[in-house]
Amino acid sequence: METAVTGSEESGVAEGPVEEAAEREDGGCEGLWELPVERCVRRAECGRCSRPQKVCLCPFFPVHPLKVSTCLYIIQHPAEESRVLRTVPLLAACLPGDKCKVLIGRRFGEDRYPELAAVCRNSSTLILYPGAEAANLEELALIFPSPSTIIIIDGTWSQAKDIFYKNSLFRLPKQVQLKTSISSQYVIRTQPTNTCLSTLECAAIALAIMEKNDGIQETILRPLQALCSFQLQHGAQIHHSKEHLLKNGLYDKPMPKNKRKLRRMELLVNNVKI
Ligand SMILES: [Zn+2]
Numbered sequence: 001m002e003t004a005v006t007g008s009e010e011s012g013v014a015e016g017p018v019e020e021a022a023e024r025e026d027g028g029c030e031g032l033w034e035l036p037v038e039r040c041v042r043r044a045e046c047g048r049c050s051r052p053q054k055v056c057l058c059p060f061f062p063v064h065p066l067k068v069s070t071c072l073y074i075i076q077h078p079a080e081e082s083r084v085l086r087t088v089p090l091l092a093a094c095l096p097g098d099k100c101k102v103l104i105g106r107r108f109g110e111d112r113y114p115e116l117a118a119v120c121r122n123s124s125t126l127i128l129y130p131g132a133e134a135a136n137l138e139e140l141a142l143i144f145p146s147p148s149t150i151i152i153i154d155g156t157w158s159q160a161k162d163i164f165y166k167n168s169l170f171r172l173p174k175q176v177q178l179k180t181s182i183s184s185q186y187v188i189r190t191q192p193t194n195t196c197l198s199t200l201e202c203a204a205i206a207l208a209i210m211e212k213n214d215g216i217q218e219t220i221l222r223p224l225q226a227l228c229s230f231q232l233q234h235g236a237q238i239h240h241s242k243e244h245l246l247k248n249g250l251y252d253k254p255m256p257k258n259k260r261k262l263r264r265m266e267l268l269v270n271n272v273k274i
Contacts, residue, residue, distance in 0.1 A: 049093065055230045057090065060223040065096040069147035070210040072203055073119060074102045075163060075170075077155030087200035088154055090223040108167045119149055120172040127151040128206060129164050130177035137176040141209045150176075150206050154199040178205055200224050 046056035072095070074088055081104050092100045103116060110117040119125050124145050126137070151173060153160040164170050178197070197205070204220035 049089075055227075055234075057093075057223045057226055060226040061090075061093045062219050065099075066094055066207075066216055066219060068095065068099055068207055068211050068216065070099070070207055071147065071149040072100045072207070073116065073149060073151045074100065074199065074203070075108070075151060075153045076102055076104045077106065077153075077159040077163060078104055079159065080155050087198045087224060090227065091200045091203050091220060093223065094220050106163060106166075108163075108169055110169065113169075117169055120151070120169040122149065122173075125149040125151065125173040126176045127153075127164075127170055127173040128177065128202060129153065129160070129170070129175055131175065134175040134177040136179045137206060137209050138179060140174070140176055141212075144210075146210070148210060150203075150210065152199055152203055152206070178202060178209075198224070 044053045045051065046053050046058060049056055049058050049061070051057055072091075074091070076088060080086060080088075088102060092102065103113070108116055120127075124147070126140070126144070126148060128137070128150055151170065153163050153170075155163065200220065201224070204217045207220070208214050208217035
């Protein structure tokens with residue numbers, strides 16, 4: 001949702017949902033943590049970020065949580081929570097607790113989530129989910145009242161799509177998308193296209209826009225850059241997007257037999273927005 005959403009395509013933001021996200025190969029870092037470790041020996045963990053001390057990310061977090069008026073609601077698919085490499089904890093570590101709320105689940109009914117329902121009904125709430133109906137956040141932010149709340153769905157494209165369309169609450173807030181051309185820095189997890197962003201990247205960009213402060217984006221992305229750098233030093237491989245691989249003749253997986261999927265891959269190569 002990684003972006004629903006958030007246009008990045010994990011959470012998707014810049015372009016429409018791409019079902020291929022479901023087929024993404026996320027396995028590049030599998031086993032990474034297990035390599036040098038004996039099961040019976042508990043590794044020393046950092047007390048603050050809960051990561052092994054050797055790869056503690058604390059020096060990359062801001063000393064004090066960022067002062068922001070915008071509140072984020074991260075709607076996280078349960079599968080995302082159990083992943084080894086997740087970006088939402090990095091985001092949460094940069095923000096005050098009351099400005100970054102994480103709700104885990106697939107279905108969010110009004111009865112069980114009255115607070116979320118109230119947020120969705122509030123006219124100052126936006127949901128980051130790309131599509132024809134979505135306004136560009138950059139333009140909307142100029143006229144949108146502050147403080148606002150932004151809902152971001154964290155999961156693969158297909159998970160985010162499921163959450164967005166099967167929960168009527170999420171159709172209530174104004175739908176927005178990021179119109180950005182930046183490439184994801186989250187290089188250790190394959191994104192469907194070059195402009196797919198992780199949930200953390202989407203949140204960083206959205207916050208910088210709403211708060212009119214580019215420094216916010218830089219600060220939030222710092223731990224992600226450090227994480228990717230650590231992982232690469234420890235043997236992870238850079239995952240180029242499927243788009244990059246196809247365009248450069250580096251895609252080494254069997255091509256799909258399904259005609260619809262094949263057509264989608266052709267569209268990726270030809271730079272057509274899906
Ligand atoms: Zn730490």
